[in-house]
Amino acid sequence: MHQxxxxxxxxxxxxxxxxxxxxxxxxxxxxxxxxxxxxLAAFLYLSCISASKTQFHAQTRAFRAMLQGPKESRSxxxxxxxxxxxxxxxxxxVSYKRLFRRWVDAGIPGNPMGILAGGTSExxxxxxxxxxVLNRAWTGELATSDDAEKGPTTSASFQEVHGLLAQIxxxxxxxQVLNGNPQATAEIIADMKRLxxxxxxxxxxxxxxxxxxxxxxxxxMVAERxxxxxxxxxxxxxxxxxxxxxxxxxxxxxxxxxxxxxxxYVIPPNPNVALTASLKRLYDELERRPxxxxxxxxxxxxxxxxRVAATASHAFATLEPDTSPDDIVVIRTEHxxxxxxxxFPEGVRHLDFPGLILSSxxxxxxxxxxxxxRGLAPQTILNVNSRLLWDITLAHxxxxxxxxxxxxxxxxxxxxxxxxxxxxxxxFFYRAMGEVNGFITDSDDLAxxxxxxxxxxxxxxxxxxxxxxxxxxxxxxxxxxSDADATTTARPKILWAGxxxxxxxxxxxxxxxxxxxxxxxxxxGKAVLDAGRDPMPSLPNLIRKGTYSDFAELPLSEAHAWLxxxxxxxxxxxxxxxxxxxxxxxxxxxxxxxxVMHDGLAVGLKPDASAKDYVTAIRQVIADQEGAWARxxxxxxxxxxxxxxxRYREDLRDILAQKxxx
Amino acid sequence: MAxxxxxxxxxxxxxxxxxxxxxAEAAIAxxxxxxxxxxxxxxxxxxxxxxxxHFEQSAFDGWIKTVHDFGDQGATRNALAxxxxxxxxxxxDADDLWSENFLSEGxxxxxxxxxxxxxxIAHPEVNWFFEGHNNCLxxxxxxxxxxxxxxxxxxxxxxxxxxxxxxxxxxxxxxGRDTAAGYAVEDWQWSLETLAAxxxxxxxxxxxxxxxxxAMSQSRIATQAAAVVRNYEPLRIDRLSQLIPTSSxx
Numbered sequence: 001m002h003q004x005x006x007x008x009x010x011x012x013x014x015x016x017x018x019x020x021x022x023x024x025x026x027x028x029x030x031x032x033x034x035x036x037x038x039x040l041a042a043f044l045y046l047s048c049i050s051a052s053k054t055q056f057h058a059q060t061r062a063f064r065a066m067l068q069g070p071k072e073s074r075s076x077x078x079x080x081x082x083x084x085x086x087x088x089x090x091x092x093x094v095s096y097k098r099l100f101r102r103w104v105d106a107g108i109p110g111n112p113m114g115i116l117a118g119g120t121s122e123x124x125x126x127x128x129x130x131x132x133v134l135n136r137a138w139t140g141e142l143a144t145s146d147d148a149e150k151g152p153t154t155s156a157s158f159q160e161v162h163g164l165l166a167q168i169x170x171x172x173x174x175x176q177v178l179n180g181n182p183q184a185t186a187e188i189i190a191d192m193k194r195l196x197x198x199x200x201x202x203x204x205x206x207x208x209x210x211x212x213x214x215x216x217x218x219x220x221m222v223a224e225r226x227x228x229x230x231x232x233x234x235x236x237x238x239x240x241x242x243x244x245x246x247x248x249x250x251x252x253x254x255x256x257x258x259x260x261x262x263x264x265y266v267i268p269p270n271p272n273v274a275l276t277a278s279l280k281r282l283y284d285e286l287e288r289r290p291x292x293x294x295x296x297x298x299x300x301x302x303x304x305x306x307r308v309a310a311t312a313s314h315a316f317a318t319l320e321p322d323t324s325p326d327d328i329v330v331i332r333t334e335h336x337x338x339x340x341x342x343x344f345p346e347g348v349r350h351l352d353f354p355g356l357i358l359s360s361x362x363x364x365x366x367x368x369x370x371x372x373x374r375g376l377a378p379q380t381i382l383n384v385n386s387r388l389l390w391d392i393t394l395a396h397x398x399x400x401x402x403x404x405x406x407x408x409x410x411x412x413x414x415x416x417x418x419x420x421x422x423x424x425x426x427x428f429f430y431r432a433m434g435e436v437n438g439f440i441t442d443s444d445d446l447a448x449x450x451x452x453x454x455x456x457x458x459x460x461x462x463x464x465x466x467x468x469x470x471x472x473x474x475x476x477x478x479x480x481x482s483d484a485d486a487t488t489t490a491r492p493k494i495l496w497a498g499x500x501x502x503x504x505x506x507x508x509x510x511x512x513x514x515x516x517x518x519x520x521x522x523x524x525g526k527a528v529l530d531a532g533r534d535p536m537p538s539l540p541n542l543i544r545k546g547t548y549s550d551f552a553e554l555p556l557s558e559a560h561a562w563l564x565x566x567x568x569x570x571x572x573x574x575x576x577x578x579x580x581x582x583x584x585x586x587x588x589x590x591x592x593x594x595x596v597m598h599d600g601l602a603v604g605l606k607p608d609a610s611a612k613d614y615v616t617a618i619r620q621v622i623a624d625q626e627g628a629w630a631r632x633x634x635x636x637x638x639x640x641x642x643x644x645x646x647r648y649r650e651d652l653r654d655i656l657a658q659k660x661x662x
Numbered sequence: 663m664a665x666x667x668x669x670x671x672x673x674x675x676x677x678x679x680x681x682x683x684x685x686a687e688a689a690i691a692x693x694x695x696x697x698x699x700x701x702x703x704x705x706x707x708x709x710x711x712x713x714x715x716h717f718e719q720s721a722f723d724g725w726i727k728t729v730h731d732f733g734d735q736g737a738t739r740n741a742l743a744x745x746x747x748x749x750x751x752x753x754x755d756a757d758d759l760w761s762e763n764f765l766s767e768g769x770x771x772x773x774x775x776x777x778x779x780x781x782x783i784a785h786p787e788v789n790w791f792f793e794g795h796n797n798c799l800x801x802x803x804x805x806x807x808x809x810x811x812x813x814x815x816x817x818x819x820x821x822x823x824x825x826x827x828x829x830x831x832x833x834x835x836x837x838g839r840d841t842a843a844g845y846a847v848e849d850w851q852w853s854l855e856t857l858a859a860x861x862x863x864x865x866x867x868x869x870x871x872x873x874x875x876x877a878m879s880q881s882r883i884a885t886q887a888a889a890v891v892r893n894y895e896p897l898r899i900d901r902l903s904q905l906i907p908t909s910s911x912x
Contacts, residue, residue, distance in 0.1 A: 232800055241761075244762065262796055264797040268808060270799060367816060375898055398843045399844050
């Protein structure tokens with residue numbers, strides 16, 4: 001820590017010490033009395049920043065130039081660093097942020113940039129700077145560049161950051177925001193406490209926001225805003241501007257109502273520093289480059305929607321000859337997880353929206369997503385199950401559809417526990433009509449339902465069916481010969497995978513397994529939407545295999561059948577993968593599943609089929625493995641022909657062209 | 663050619679405009695004391711019944727009055743800018759008030775900057791909201807260290823109650839409204855376009871505009887909150903960092 005002594009203090013500030021007696025009467029300062037060094041540092045810091053506004057502006061501009069350097073002038077920044085290095089003997093690659101803190105803590109007036117200008121009456125000269133920096137023990141702590149300060153991002157360091165935030169009672173700040181860097185977090189917290197001790201109310205979110213907006217100057221800027229607010233209040237109530245208020249009140253007495261005066265004296269960035277800083281973080285993450293196509297989705301986890309988001313990204317990447325993956329941005333709006341980056345084209349820009357923003361308040365999230373989507377100036381915006389984008393569509397959809405091609409995906413409706421239909425098609429189909437350029441469904445079934453429900457004319461524009469293609473399908477699987485020989489001795493294997501959520505009817509799977517103790521059920525998946533509840537009981541023949549990252553790694557050739565038990569669905573991508581692999585399918589005919597499980601080539605059961613019905617069907621498939629695999633092979637060929645990326649891309653191009661009037 | 667045109671837009675205000683014109687006359691008087699000449703203009707945009715009669719009073723004889731049929735405040739301001747015969751234009755809504763020093767101090771500062779070759783637009787240092795709201799907002803000059811381009815994405819940094827060389831309004835007329843499509847903040851757009859074109863925005867220390875904020879219906883509040891600028895080019899991700907002029911001349 002900084003060891004302040006009178007040797008560190010410039011002569012003009014020695015006189016300031018005379019006021020410390022008065023200062024100690026202030027409550028906040030009295031509380032600090034146990035640490036005289038902190039009083040000194042805080043007071044000198046206040047003195048430094050309470051220079052005239054003009055002087056402050058000049059200082060902060062110079063600091064900004066030195067600490068960060070304007071982007072267009074990296075060479076200028078280098079020259080400044082070289083000059084400072086020449087004078088101080090410090091290496092060029094030091095942490096100038098830390099140097100700045102030392103400078104402020106030492107209470108030295110002016111700023112280091114004055115040295116480069118040769119020194120003025122208000123600025124220190126080279127000797128003063130040398131005196132400040134040479135032979136100081138703390139210069140060792142500077143020997144890390146600001147770039148290197150980003151630090152490690154291991155889960156252990158994230159935990160440490162979380163611990164630090166919990167200590168100050170503010171664990172809500174997204175940990176990603178602090179880069180999982182405990183040291184930087186501790187420094188920000190220390191800055192926050194220092195400012196609070198000096199009478200400038202602030203919190204960790206505000207500190208991080210200021211650090212984002214004014215790198216290296218967060219302390220100074222927080223204090224400056226606080227100082228201005230106090231000064232403004234004083235000037236408007238008793239100072240120079242009070243007379244102007246009184247004069248205006250002669251024309252309109254309401255100006256001076258109520259008697260208590262204005263509720264607040266707002267100093268920008270207003271309305272919210274965190275909002276402004278969040279946008280800067282998002283834009284920086286996107287490397288401040290526009291996008292041609294933006295896919296907005298809620299999460300990129302284990303879901304068909306994430307697969308469709310990836311598929312659309314692939315299609316966009318090859319939609320025009322001059323488009324590269326880098327022209328595509330995929331925004332995750334609700335959850336940070338990106339479990340399967342390999343699904344997406346390499347080079348696509350992913351934006352972890354919740355992990356970067358500093359506020360989780362819904363109005364601010366809406367404003368930020370609106371700003372990002374408009375700022376990217378994309379030709380196309382595609383909503384693939386983003387709740388946040390749906391929420392702003394009703395207010396701003398026309399803006400998007402006016403300036404971009406704005407389309408939204410509908411998958412299946414959801415079913416509430418009480419049996420009623422819910423979900424985006426129910427909530428938004430008619431309400432967003434006119435806000436988007438068109439809707440896309442992955443199934444004829446859903447499109448037919450919507451057309452029927454809303455009595456759309458056959459040729460009504462704006463509702464399109466787009467068959468989701470196979471994405472890097474596994475080659476058709478051959479039934480394992482050993483299995484074929486051993487059907488009478490080995491235990492049959494039935495494969496099942498999916499989210500352990502209500503929709504996927506884990507209860508049905510369990511009942512079937514209970515009824516077939518002679519058959520092994522190999523199960524992959526986890527609870528997602530119903531996270532926290534594990535509905536899978538422990539049964540000897542119900543074998544949990546965890547999750548998989550690659551469908552091809554599953555023991556498909558050993559399967560006697562794939563079981564699919566969804567209660568409602570669109571066209572599940574998993575089902576497509578199974579069908580394309582040529583594995584015999586036994587599954588529920590709900591929503592769009594019949595568009596994969598073609599009649600006669602897979603065993604489809606009615607939505608109200610019982611466990612007993614499934615058991616019967618599975619037994620038949622086990623008994624006729626040869627026939628089942630032969631039919632599955634035909635289905636595989638058909639699915640591969642129907643669902644490929646080339647066809648998807650061409651259909652998507654046609655749909656988008658409708659907005660363009662082609 | 664006058665130094666300043668004091669331009670007041672009126673739609674439905676009658677008695678409410680009394681304090682406005684009182685403050686405007688005080689500000690004009692102070693400007694004239696400073697040796698500046700002032701042209702007075704009122705632009706009525708689709709005036710409500712009784713409005714024109716109200717302004718027939720002799721107190722308004724010194725004001726040049728024109729009636730417009732835009733239903734759009736921005737378009738009315740554009741028309742007044744065309745009609746005005748002054749170097750600098752100052753707009754005032756008929757329910758707001760100027761501090762009495764704003765015209766004089768602002769114009770003298772703009773003249774000084776113009777003499778230095780700086781293209782600048784002046785704003786009051788403080789927006790003082792009263793009646794429905796009760797707070798103060800300090801405006802920032804475009805070269806203020808606290809000013810960031812990102813701030814301009816979420817808040818209009820300068821409203822229309824400023825003072826600008828006439829050419830700024832002729833070169834950058836207010837964009838049309840389209841409230842059905844959600845575009846309705848023409849002064850915000852104007853701020854962005856002038857900033858992007860290199861105009862320096864300066865706040866005049868110790869000046870105030872008193873802005874009346876009457877209670878609004880919830881639906882009107884929601885509509886206003888949802889309004890966005892039409893032309894987003896200055897705020898584009900690859901241009902935003904250049905929004906704030908870095909040099910003092912345009």
